[in-house]
Structure formats: C-alpha cells, structure tokens
Amino acid sequence: MPTVPGQELSGHLNAPVQVLFSVWLTGQHLVPASFHLASHSSPLALSDGEVDFLWWFIQGSIMDADVRAHLYAHWGMCARHALSFFCVEAAFRPHLIHGSTILYNELMRRAVHLVAGHGVYGLAPAGVTRHRLRHSGPCHMCTLGYGPETPGNAPPERLAQGRNLTNARAFAVENCEGWVPYVCGRCAGNGGDVLCRPHLIEAMEHDGSTVLQHNGVTVSRIAEHLARFEHSFRWDSRGTDTAVDRGALIASIGWCAGWSEILETLPAN
C-alpha cells in the first residue's frame, strides 16, 4: 500500500513519440489512417508501487472474489492500470499472459451479450444497453491509491523487470493484425468509425441503435478471437492460437478502457 507519495520514478521516458499506422482495416474497408501523438505524451512509466502491486496481483490476488467483482464492475481497470496489468504480466510471463486473458475473455463475453444482441439484453432498448455499458464502480488500483508516483518496497530487480516494456511491445508488434483494426477512431483522432466502450457510450447518446448495430460486429470479432487465445492455454489446445487471436487481447483492453495509453506506449510496427 502506498505511504509516501512523490518518489521519483526511475526509467521514466520523456521522449515525444510519433506513431504512424499506414493502413488498417475498418470493417470490410481498408482505411488509410495516421495519427500523431501529442508532443507531451509519453509511454507508460510505472511507479514502484504499481509494479509491486501488479506483481502480487499476477501471483494470484486477482483470483479473489471481491477483486473480481471490482474488475467486472469497472470493465477491467482505468486506461492506465488496464495497460499496466498487461505490461507487467508480459514482463514477468511473456509466454503466459493468462491473468489478463482470462479477465478480458469474461469482459468481452459480457460485451457480446450487451452489444452484439446474443444475450438477454439483445432485445433491450438502446438506452438500457448504454446504461449497462457504463462502469458501476471505481478502478480497483486507483481506489487503493496507486498512481504514477506511488512508492513501493519490492526488490530493485523486480521493479526494473516489471516496468520493462520490451515484452509488451514485442507482443504488440508481433500480433498487430489482431488489434490495429479495432483502434477507436475517436481515441486515435482519425475519424474511423470503430469505437471503444467509452466512446460507444458517448456516440449512443444520439442514435443508439445504429451505432450499436455497427459496433456489435467489432465486439463479436474481438471476443471470438480472444476466446480462441484463452482456449489455447489449455494443454490439449496449445499452439492453436494465431497472431490475430493473441492481438485480440490488446484489442479487448483498448475496447474496454479506451486506447489513449495503449497508443502512447505500444507500437504497431
């Protein structure tokens, strides 16, 4: 738990970043797209406290029923902590990013029931669906007080490994075809019509049914591929996952929490 805020972060990267996506798929159409990150943007720089918390988190505290309830109520965690969870898990277990996958598999399953019309809410008025897409509780880590300047007491080697983004970035590049098509047009500022959950809620204010119809396909595709990735963790299904299936994990994180932190931190090529 944080006790002395304000500690300097080591390994913080301040260099401005520019990311260019040459093209990406939006539905059935190839759409030229590019975006420049704001000059003040910088990749995720985790505090000691955040790394320490997430290390314990992936050791098993994520399985706690109360924690799960918080995660479901918030559709994961806030943009910063959703990405942090993935990056720390990738840093320590690059070939077994299982905690994030299980969590987002469940969240996307719920999203399909709401948005893609397969569940009991499929026949619900758009206003009801919009309400259910909102989160109903705070981010689990934010509410515990974790942020960019939270100190921690973990061994220096663990802190250094946990905030090392190399594995997360390699995963993003190798599996980019599974997430780049689903980057939210509003988060990226490129006018694309694929939307993340927060922007879907915003867009549904005016023409909920039409927006839902279009984005239902997106949600179904992401969920379908993530389910395949999750299934591949079983011993008898090992090796059955594709780059698109693995990339769906990043697509799910982006869909649930928004893409701002991801676009500042993970490269697509």
Ligand SMILES: [Zn+2]
């Ligand atoms: Zn948070």
Ligand SMILES: [Zn+2]
């Ligand atoms: Zn968005």
